[in-house]
Amino acid sequence: MSDPQINISKPLPPTPVCGIGASAGGVAALQALFRGLQPDLGLAYVVILHLAPDQPSALSDILRACTGMPVSQVADAPTLHPNCVYVIPPDRELLIEGDSITAREFAEPRGRRAPIDMFFRSVAAARGDGIAVILTGAGADGASGVKAIKEGGGIVMVQEPAEAAFPMMPQNAIATGAVDFIGSIHGIAERIAEVAQSKEAVRSLETDDTANDLRRIIGFLRTRTGHDFSSYKRATVLRRVMRRMQVTRCNDLAAYADMLRRVPEEAKELFSDLLISVTMFFRDAGAFQLLETRAISAIFDQANEDEGIRAWVVGCATGEEAYSIAMLLLEEAGRRRSAVPIQIFASDLDEEALATARDGRYPRDIEIDMSEERLRRFFVDEGTHYRVRKEIRDLVLFASHSVLKDPPFTRLNLVSCRNLLIYLERSLQQQLCSIFHYALRPDGYLFLGSAETAESMTDRFLPVDREARLYQAKPRASQPLPMMSQVDRLVAPPRPAEASRADGAARFSAAHEAALEKFSPPSVLVDEGNAILNMSASAGRFILHGGGPISSNLAAIVRPELRLDLGLALGRAFSRLPTLTHPVPVRFDAELRRIALNVQPVVTDDRTAPRAIVFFLDSGPARPEEEIAADDTRPDEIRRLQGELKAAQEALVVSRHEHEVSVQDLRAANEELQSINEEYRSTAEELETSKEELQSINEELHTVNAELKHKLEGISVAHGDLRNITATTEIGTLFLDTELRIRLFTPPVAELVNITEKDVGRLITDFTHRLEYGAIEADAQRVLRNLSPLDREVRGRDGRWYVVRIRPYRTLEDRINGVVLSFVDVTARHKAETKLAESQRQLHALIDASFQVVYRMDPDWKQMRELIGGGFLADTRSPSDNWLTHYIPPDEQPEVQRAIDRAIATKSVFDLEHRVNRSDGGVGWTHSRAVPLLDPETGEILEWFGSAADITARHEAEKALGDSERRYRVLIEGVAQLVFIAEDGGRWSWSSSQWHAYSGQTERESRGLGWMRAVHPDDRELVMAAWKEAGEKGLLEVEYRIGNAQQNYRWFRTRATPSHDLQGRVREWLGTSTDVDDLRQLQENQSVMVSELQHRTRNLIAVVRSISDQTIGSTPDVAGFRAKFNLRLAALARVQGLLSRSDEEPITIGTLVRSELAAVLGTAMDPGRVTLRGPEIVLRNRDVQTFALAIHELATNAQKYGAFASPTGRLSVTWQTHNDGSGGDRVCLDWVEDGIVGRSASETPGGYGRELIERALPYSLGARTSYVIGREQVRCSIELPRERFSKA
């Protein structure tokens, strides 16, 4: 490692470095970071990523896409430029050298490489400043690097572990305590910008006028923390302060000083920053190597068993150095097989660092600092960390201790103080070296840092190895502890305010001081120990050093003539009393001068040690004769007195000197006591820790105790339970040990064996018992031998039965420790068994007596275990596998097998009527029923137990019944009706084939209310209602429509009557449905006919009335009326007669004309006079009446006035159909009478006939008529339209 101090004094290089370390998950994090970074911050970014050594890296290309800054992979040794990104190449580590960056091959084997640590350390060493960023990654690389950066004055930022893809690397960095900022990548990017800016600002203010502010800051720090850094190197302090300013974003010292005053935490932060020191295991391996070879061995040579080896590591920080030395010592002790006790004191001011050190837990990257052997021997691998083993931890005592303030440890063999002196000013370095010298035993070793030296203390230390900075203490004389007086001097520097005045004022002040110095008496400032703190320029001549070591004690080195007075005066001065002594002649080299002393206490504030200033007042030359004259001029008495006085004074001087020497010795002893005290305090702290451990052990013991108590309670409860069980159990239990001595027994045993509680411990064989069991000892021995339990059923002499069970007694640890005999009274069981046998016998008797046979089957019916009963089936006494073929006729076997399978599958009753081979050789019927016997535990079938009854006779009866039923069925199916059987409410249970044939339903479909589907939807409600009522009426009678398969509905009359069971309840309804559709059709026709008849009758009556009205109107007398009316009524009656037969005999025109003529003319219808001719033309019934009346009128008129009134008259009636030309046939009837003679003009037919022909026919029949009556001829024609007739 290079020395950081060398670079600090150089001007800062122009390009600040921002080192960014990342590992697993780092590429994405780096991309995000560079996207967020402004490209003009003036930083040179160096990216260290753990790359695969044998693969080319595309990282620079990736990052180039994320930032506007130029990105390059480091090759050669490029000079750093601001706003550029430098990326690590694969299989290389990076180092900063000057203002350029170098890639070199790894020095460490793969797996122990830590390129981030390496680079950060080089930045810290080369620059003492910079920004270190740790992003996501696994492992601990970078953790020690960030500490170096921080120590060097750089800023450390770490990605928030929660955000990082791999939080280990950030966590390890945070654990060092060196981190200034933890945040998201975005936050880090912002923070880098701020720091870069404030770095710029801070750098620009390095001017002289910082001194005052710096003093202020140190002053605050001292007030706040009690530690004084004024003697630390100003550059160092300033560097640390500036680092804090960057972190807190203060741009000038005054502002920072204000903030320090405002924010209490900041003082602590600055304090710990000032204390920070980087340390590592075996830092400067070469130096440690030399320490081991040159010093350690020698220390063991020096050591004596009583005192052991004592070492002190000053400024131990997080303990690595202390443990390193402990390892060296232990290794040496191991080599020498020495049991010399080793004690290492390790001190530091930083309590946090001490806590880490005491914990002894270090990140994994320490593996690169030491050999694997040491790692294995001295550390425990805890996964993410290594922890120092107890062996080494116990050697080291960590104490919070200020080497500057507190008394040192003493009688040490080795002091290691590395990289502490470099921070201190030279005078303080020397004083510290003195302290070390004081603390060391003679020939003890001092081990300093690589940049430190004890060369200036050649009087105290002998260099052992300059390169390793290893020194050996020279043996010393009795020597006081060097006082750390500088502490006081520096706390209150003389007139600090004036010192910072402008140059002019300072110049006057200096001139004034020079003048004062010149003209004021020589003076010396001393402290309470009379040590010279300062001397004026001319005071030197009052000092006259005697022999021995150089001393600063003014009272000891002032010219001898003044020593007495000065000693007294100083004593007064420290009691705050000024003294002006009488002048005393003092002989200087050439002359004798009168010197008076003015000793004044110096008033300072309370905290500083009292001081005094001594002025030497020269009162001019003394006369030499004054001295001599005294001898001459004084009388003898006086001379004698003077001589005595002088002698006394000399004696006093000697005794004072001795006194002072002893005081010094006492003081040294006191100091030593104080340091011992300090040691005790450390020990006390350690003891405190031990005490806490003891307390926690005590806690644990308490817990264990409580648990034990709990267990004990449990045992006592168990014991109580056991006693109660013993007392109350009815099972005799006897515990015997391996020699068959009685250990424990329950009361029932006492009834069997003649023992009492007192006999515990005696041999069981010594006692008699009441059992018919002679082999009890032999059995117990056997169980002990074979370890297999044994059961015996034995009878007591009182007739009771016992089961004796002998088992080995197994302890909880499964050891055999005797036997346990239990005696269970099974008398009841014995009785039960006897009873059971009895009942079994009875059962067999019963079986023999019954008609049924009883059988047992194995669970799957493969085997018949037994069949007995001696009845209709042959017995099977022994298990039979072919029972099926034996008992069941072949064609019945499948059916039986199916029933068996079903029963087995459902574990339910087997119940089947089937045919069997009877014992008499025939085939009969049996009703067989078997139940499964189930295992109560598993539910598995154990056995089937069944019985079989002979039902052959019943079957035959049933067969006869079936035949009878079949006959009835044939009958039922033979009748025309649809037959059904229904339950109450109309639910059919059976329907006849007629129903199926008619409705198209199957028997199944008709069941229940299925038949309803065939019923006409309009009638269903009616049918249901009828069924409802039927129950009460005891009869169902209803007519409804039933449809066939084609949905053609016909009317049916349904009748059903119930049949009853023996209790009189309706069992079922037997019903028939009779087709009444034709009947109903006829009935309907009839009703139409009746209605028609009524219509006709009424019409007829109306016609009769009309005829009567007409006839009355045309006949003057009643006799005439009667005659005419009767004739007309007769005609009407004839028509009705014809009409009534018209269905069989359609009424034709011919029929009608012939019938009317016959009626009117009687038999007088001479064919010679009457011609009737025409085709058979049928008239419509409704028209017949009017037509017939018309013919009747024509015929009557013909008889009275016409053709038949004269003997020559002839009548011709002809009719034919003809086409009228307009598309319709007409029938045309011509009535022609001629040959009429002697008719008077008055003899004309009445109005009724004419009206009938001329008016009524056209009106009612739509006929065209003409009726002409001449003297000799009557001509009437009637033409009927087509629709009024039809051809026959």
Added chain:
Amino acid sequence: MTRPDDRLRARRVLIVEDEYYIAQDLRIALESEGAEILGPVASVDEALAFIEEGGLDAAVLDVNLESDGSAYPVAEALRARGIPFVFATGYDLKSIRADFDAVPHIAKPFEHARLIGTLSDQIGAR
């Protein structure tokens, strides 16, 4: 018996009756009350022709016309026009179509007074 009144006077009454003598009977009876008779007609077509022509005050309908079967088309036409009418029929009441239940019904042979009374009531009720 209701007294003859002159509610039928000058009323134009259509007679639809296929039996000539009955038609004449009706005509005489109504004419004697001073009514003016249209028809009588024996067929549905003739009857509808009169109704089409308009000016009817009332009608007497035989339900069963010999030639055309039923006279219901005529009855519907009359009802549609709000012309009062009565049925004259030899049938029972129950053989009249149900939707004409409300139409008065005179059984043949008629009593004249009853016919006239009923018809008069119908006209009057309009």
